[in-house]
Amino acid sequence: MSNDISLAQGREYLAIPGPSVMPDAVLQAMHRPAPNIYEGALIDMVAGLIPDLKRVARTAHNAAIYICNGHGGWEAALANTVAPGEKVLVPATGRFGMGWADTAQGRGIETQILDFGRKTPWDLDQVAEALRADSGQTIKAVLAVHVDTSSSVRNDVAGLRRVLDEVGHPALLMVDCIASMGCDRFEMDAWGADVALTGSQKGLMVPPGLAYVFFNDRAAAARAKMPRVSRYWDWSPRAEPEAFFQYFGGTAPTHHLFGLRAALDMIHAEGMEHVWARHARLAQAIWAACEAWGTEGPLRLNVADPAYRSHAVTALRIGAPHGTALRRWVQDNIGLTLGIGLGMSEPDDPKGDGFFRLGHMGHVNGQMILGLLGGLEAGMTALEIPHGAGAIEAAAAVIAGR
Numbered sequence: 500m501s502n503d504i505s506l507a508q509g510r511e512y513l514a515i516p517g518p519s520v521m522p523d524a525v526l527q528a529m530h531r532p533a534p535n536i537y538e539g540a541l542i543d544m545v546a547g548l549i550p551d552l553k554r555v556a557r558t559a560h561n562a563a564i565y566i567c568n569g570h571g572g573w574e575a576a577l578a579n580t581v582a583p584g585e586k587v588l589v590p591a592t593g594r595f596g597m598g599w600a601d602t603a604q605g606r607g608i609e610t611q612i613l614d615f616g617r618k619t620p621w622d623l624d625q626v627a628e629a630l631r632a633d634s635g636q637t638i639k640a641v642l643a644v645h646v647d648t649s650s651s652v653r654n655d656v657a658g659l660r661r662v663l664d665e666v667g668h669p670a671l672l673m674v675d676c677i678a679s680m681g682c683d684r685f686e687m688d689a690w691g692a693d694v695a696l697t698g699s700q701k702g703l704m705v706p707p708g709l710a711y712v713f714f715n716d717r718a719a720a721a722r723a724k725m726p727r728v729s730r731y732w733d734w735s736p737r738a739e740p741e742a743f744f745q746y747f748g749g750t751a752p753t754h755h756l757f758g759l760r761a762a763l764d765m766i767h768a769e770g771m772e773h774v775w776a777r778h779a780r781l782a783q784a785i786w787a788a789c790e791a792w793g794t795e796g797p798l799r800l801n802v803a804d805p806a807y808r809s810h811a812v813t814a815l816r817i818g819a820p821h822g823t824a825l826r827r828w829v830q831d832n833i834g835l836t837l838g839i840g841l842g843m844s845e846p847d848d849p850k851g852d853g854f855f856r857l858g859h860m861g862h863v864n865g866q867m868i869l870g871l872l873g874g875l876e877a878g879m880t881a882l883e884i885p886h887g888a889g890a891i892e893a894a895a896a897v898i899a900g901r
């Protein structure tokens with residue numbers, strides 16, 4: 500369905516949960532001729548990226564950069580720590596937990612999946628039970644997705660560490676922070692994660708194509724015990740390169756690195772605490788609007804408890820076919836692109852047309868979020884989807900700090 504006049508011209512907002520909005524500073528940093536990869540500015544720059552990346556992950560330990568997307572980051576974490584035939588525990592709260600488990604299976608790793616559904620966080624008692632039941636301590640790692648981008652559930656990583664410690668289980672705690680790093684508070688060292696990984700294209704505001712894998716000394720010790728690690732995935736030379744090319748296992752991803760430099764400059768100029776506080780406030784504005792709409796109509800936040808909602812992505816249920824119709828309407832009429840309802844199909848909605856997601860990660864601010872919410876209100880009005888009043892006022896009050 501189309502409006503009488505399209506208002507889609509102008510600067511668009513890609514409000515999907517990755518790739519996220521790219522800052523002009525990142526785009527401009529990448530707009531340059533191919534640099535020399537043998538000597539000069541690029542080589543000097545890369546050494547400085549590593550400490551600034553570690554500050555984003557809140558770790559004093561090791562960082563390795565891979566030329567791949569998040570799926571490659573999953574492979575990298577596993578390739579260095581868990582051998583084929585060994586076992587991992589996967590507490591899953593959506594499609595991405597299942598996806599990491601699937602990657603492990605593809606490597607010949609045995610997976611024990613604890614499926615907590617698509618609306619609620621890990622039940623840490625059940626995780627503790629599974630770890631206790633592993634009396635032989637054959638579980639080598641727990642594969643934990645901090646924010647599952649499909650469900651927008653945010654899990655308690657520090658709590659999972661406490662469970663491992665209480666049970667006295669030596670499994671590595673490996674955390675997928677692809678959707679959360681640079682958005683939701685994540686403190687690798689303070690929270691006791693042994694491995695953390697993320698991708699370039701979400702909170703880090705660079706095009707897809709890089710994965711960053713952080714690992715501590717326990718994880719490095721697990722690497723040392725591996726029977727073999729394929730050359731490309733081996734994180735040891737990448738984290739301690741004797742030669743520039745060892746950082747990347749070959750040619751450097753030149754332009755991504757210039758983009759990353761610009762993105763890290765922006766993040767650290769703002770400050771990690773402020774980055775997290777900004778994402779939290781913007782998410783609260785979204786929740787306030789959605790709750791108001793939901794008072795009279797079908798829109799519902801997928802995660803009921805605010806304590807377990809991501810600050811970077813919001814999954815919403817509105818009933819088929821409204822989810823898809825709303826996405827199409829805002830795309831065609833106001834230049835706003837929403838995320839699809841990934842992995843949220845149900846027996847009476849096999850294509851997941853009743854769901855959609857809002858990406859609010861990275862380079863987003865108050866006016867963008869108010870525009871996003873105003874756009875949803877316009878779309879629901881145009882499509883005659885019932886919705887409660889006062890949503891924009893409620894969001895504005897949050898933005899105003901009231």
Ligand SMILES: *Cc1c(COP(=O)(O)O)cnc(C)c1O
Pocket residue numbers: 517568569570571595644646647648675676677678698707
């Ligand atoms: C986006 C995402 C992935 C997958 O990353 P790709 O770059 O698409 O491979 C994995 N896990 C989480 C939590 C994500 O948000």
